[in-house]
Amino acid sequence: MIEGRYETETGKRQFVRDLFNRGARHYDRIGTVGFLGTGSLYRRLALQRAGLVKGMRVLDVACGTGAVTREISKIVADPTLVWGADPTPGMLAVAHKGLEAQFVQGRAEELPFENGVFDFLSMGYALRHVADLSVAFREYRRVLRPGGRLLLLEITRPERAWVRFLAWMYFGIALPPLSFLITGSRDASEMMSYYWETIDACVPPHTILGALEQSGFKQIHRRVELGIFSAYGAVRD
Numbered sequence: 662m663i664e665g666r667y668e669t670e671t672g673k674r675q676f677v678r679d680l681f682n683r684g685a686r687h688y689d690r691i692g693t694v695g696f697l698g699t700g701s702l703y704r705r706l707a708l709q710r711a712g713l714v715k716g717m718r719v720l721d722v723a724c725g726t727g728a729v730t731r732e733i734s735k736i737v738a739d740p741t742l743v744w745g746a747d748p749t750p751g752m753l754a755v756a757h758k759g760l761e762a763q764f765v766q767g768r769a770e771e772l773p774f775e776n777g778v779f780d781f782l783s784m785g786y787a788l789r790h791v792a793d794l795s796v797a798f799r800e801y802r803r804v805l806r807p808g809g810r811l812l813l814l815e816i817t818r819p820e821r822a823w824v825r826f827l828a829w830m831y832f833g834i835a836l837p838p839l840s841f842l843i844t845g846s847r848d849a850s851e852m853m854s855y856y857w858e859t860i861d862a863c864v865p866p867h868t869i870l871g872a873l874e875q876s877g878f879k880q881i882h883r884r885v886e887l888g889i890f891s892a893y894g895a896v897r898d
């Protein structure tokens with residue numbers, strides 16, 4: 662829970678949905694400028710490292726405006742095999758407009774799909790919005806076929822004090838006003854303020870790794886870049 666933002670899980674869900682609904686049309690622009698255009702390359706490399714190849718049937722959970730979905734589509738090379746799910750209508754509307762894939766409204770904890778229908782499942786930068794990781798990971802296991810692969814991208818609170826300081830300077834101090842400058846929107850700047858708050862309070866790696874193991878995933882591993890960007894991979898047995 663982030664103090665001062667909401668007090669209950671229902672309040673949090675409503676807050677997050679409203680925040681992303683209002684910020685949706687600015688999300689991609691902030692992503693491009695704020696991360697100097699590196700976000701799409703990082704996402705693509707992470708997908709390839711996790712074993713995504715042409716012809717796989719893929720679900721991108723928390724697809725938002727489609728930042729991960731777009732890279733999936735390039736690799737899979739067939740839009741009929743690519744699905745995105747997200748609870749926020751505003752984010753889905755942007756994704757729908759800019760991308761050829763199937764988009765549905767849905768939460769990680771309750772996915773609107775049959776059992777065992779996907780070869781690969783991804784989730785980018787949304788674990789921090791999920792109340793109970795085990796519930797979401799059981800859903801991921803359910804919709805993946807045996808041998809199906811999982812990729813979770815998430816920011817990790819840096820362990821080293823100086824990395825934490827730099828992260829705070831950039832994400833906490835610089836990015837919210839920079840987002841306002843780029844977009845002229847207070848909603849965009851609030852979305853980025855909350856982004857930092859959730860990084861600072863985000864789920865620690867051992868909790869994510871433990872929940873994956875408890876949910877029955879195998880070959881679980883984590884790769885970290887710059888002490889802050891984590892990619893978690895696993896395989897459904």
Ligand SMILES: C[S@@+](CC[C@H](N)C(=O)[O-])C[C@H]1O[C@@H](n2cnc3c(N)ncnc32)[C@H](O)[C@@H]1O
Pocket residue numbers: 677678681722723724725726727728729746747748749752767768769770784785786787790791792
């Ligand atoms: C920071 S955006 C990430 C978008 C995209 N995956 C990316 O890599 O940029 C977080 C997204 O998580 C979605 N979200 C929030 N709670 C969720 C939940 N319980 N299940 C799935 N998605 C959720 C939000 O609607 C939002 O679109």
